[in-house]
Amino acid sequence: MAAAAAIAADEAERARGRRAALSFAAIAVLLGLPLWWRTTETYRAALxxxxxxxxxxxxxxLAVPVAVVFAPGSVPGDLPRPLPFRDVQELELSVNLRTTVTSRYEMIYRSTTAREEAALGAATAQEADAALHLLQDASLGSLTMYVVPETSSLLPQLTQVMSFTASSITAALSDRVPDGQLGPDARRHLKSSLGYEITFSLLNPDPKSHAVEWDIEEAVNRYVQPVLDKLSLVANFSVDSQILYYAVLGVTPRFDKESSSFLLSAHSLPHVINPVEARLGSSAASLYPVLNFLLYVPERSHSPLYIQDKDGAPVSTNAFHSPRWGGIMVYNVEAPSSPQASLPLHVDVDMVRVMEVFLAQLRLLFGLSREELPPEFLLERPGNEGLADWELDRLLWAHTVENIATVSTTLTSLAQLLDKIGNIVIKDDVASEVYRAVASVQSAMAELAAGHLHSAFQASKEAVTSSERAFFDPSLLHLLYFPDDQKFAIYIPLFLPMAVPILLSLAKIVRETRQRKKEPTKVD
Incomplete structure (x- = not known):
């Protein structure tokens, strides 16, 4: 009896051990392993x-609201409908995008109001234009055209007579959108950015001979700031200036005996920028593109210095510009009247002449080159603002389309990167920026189609900001160099001491089970 009780107690103890081992194994496999896998996996929010x-x-x-307003006596007899009426004309554009771009002109034909008739009765075209400007729709991207009768006193001062059909108006407005047919300078304009930094630099390589002074602060406030105020819709601008002494161009000019002057040929101009740029020191510390405008006063041994074009003719402005970089103007100093003149010579820079050149170069950098007009056309100058309303519209259209294309490229690259590398963390705030960028692009497209240019541009800027925040978020690199094999190498030494006893117990249970099956059954 005692032996039987001992055997029963021993069997019960073994059964308890097997249940304990199975319980530990079940807990480790069913609870511990999934919990460990879940808590150590790479978090990736949905995109x-x-x-x-x-x-x-x-x-x-791109929708363009156009109002064609007819003064009394100017309504053509071949209009398809009585005034007022609406018409729509669409034109497919050729641009470097993967999708189709169409320009939609939504034209409203109507008669003049009493106030508009009074404005058209002004003595000069300038007075009429100023009065009508106050009565027009001030929204960006819209246009109002006034048609006057042939007997109007304004006609000799205005443009040539044209037929006011849908096709003729579309042809007249075809340059108001980025149509891909721009000149080479416009195609190489500055890329769209949320901000730009403008640096004016005075280079005086020979301070022992020339004491150069320039009132750059007053010139910026008077000539540059009005332009930047109007461009503030496009981007943020910051302006600074500096004077660099003993800074040379890095290219030795050629002396011309006939003119007793030094010449810089067109093929040597590209070699001028790199040595000078090394002295500027502004682009390396800037988050935004830097526009450099350099005024170079040649040293006495290389004066006077003139720039030649590709045909060998002297450049009237004595300046040149580099697309997406800036411009350089050579400012020659008159030689002293007598050889005994004391040095250094005092030089006051004519800032009006300098700023005329720099502002023209600034327009070229933004792709705002003027097209040649027929002689019978008159184009009002933009004044101190340096930018006409229609040019601002065109610039906003171009930047809106470019912003949308940039966001599409950025998000597509980010999605491909995240899909290819599975252990990159995607935090919720990164996913939120991606969702915000996509929604902003869709909003910008809808606003463009509705003719709301300003809203479309603002939405495209928000899309660029969100996409760049997502793409350059530092959290994307946290586990980039922590692959799965390293994860197992770290955690296996922690789990192995616990796993070995469980595995040995399970192996023992399996052996005992097999052994019991092989033993013959005893029959009493």
């Missing part, structure tokens, strides 16, 4: 991959 992939296929439609 709108489908919407990102569809950004490149969204149709661009």
């Amino acid at each position: 709108p991959y489908g919407d990102i992939d569809g950004l490149g296929q969204l149709p661009f439609q």
Whole structure:
């Protein structure tokens, strides 16, 4: 009896051990392993991959609200309908995008109001234009055209007579959108950015001979700031200035005996920028593109210095510009009247002449080159603002389309990167920026189609900001160099001491179970 009780107690103890081992194994496999895997996996918030992939296929439609206003006695007899009426004309544009871009002109034909008739009765075209400007729709991207009768006293001062059909108006407005047919300088304009830094630099390589002074602060406030105030819709601008002594161009000019002057040929101009740029020291510390405008006063041994174009003719402004970089103007100093003149010579820079050149170069950098007009056309100068309203519209259109294309490229690259490398963390704030960028692009497209240029541009800027925040978020690099094999190498030494006893107990249970099956059954 005692032996049987001992055997039963021993069997019960073994059964208890097997249940304990199985319980530990079940807890480790069913609870511990999933919990460990879940807590150590790379967190990846959901992203709108489908919407990102569809950004490149969204149709661009640039709507232009146009009002054609007829003065009394100017209504043509071949109008299809009585005034007022609406008409729509669409024109497909050729641009470097993966999707179709169409320009939609929504034209309203109507008669003049009493106040507009009074404005058209002004003595000069300038007075009429100023009075009508106050009565027009001030929204960006819209246009109002006034048609006057042939007997109007303004006609000799205005443009040539044209037929006011939908096709003729579309042809007249075809340059108001980025149509891909711009000149080479416009195609190489500055890329769209949220901000730009403008640096005016005075280079005086020979301070022992020339004591140069320039009133750059007053010149910026008077000539540059009005332009930047109007461009503030496009981007933020910051302006600074500096004077660099003993800074040379890095290219030795050629002496011309006939003119007793030094010449810089067109093929040597590209070699001028790199040595000078090394002295500027502004682009390396800037978050935004830097526009450099350099005024170079040649040293006495190389004066006077003139720039030649590709044909060998002297450049009237004695300046040149480099697309997406800035411009350089050579400012020659008159030689002293007598050889005994004391040095250094005092030089006061004519800032009016200098700023005329720099502002023209600034327009070229933004792709605002003037097209040649027929002699019978008159184009009002933009004044101190340096930028006409229609040019600002064109610039906003171009930057809006470019912003949308940039966001599409950025998000597509980010999605491909995250899909290719699975251990990159995608935090919720990164995903939120991606969703915000996609929504802003879709909003910008809708505002463009509705003819709301300013709202479309603002939405495109928000899309660029959000996409760049997502793409350059530092959290994306946290686990980039921490692959799965390293994760197992770290955690296996922690789990192995616990796993070995459990595995040995399970192996023992399996052996005992097999052994019991092989033993013959005893029959009493």
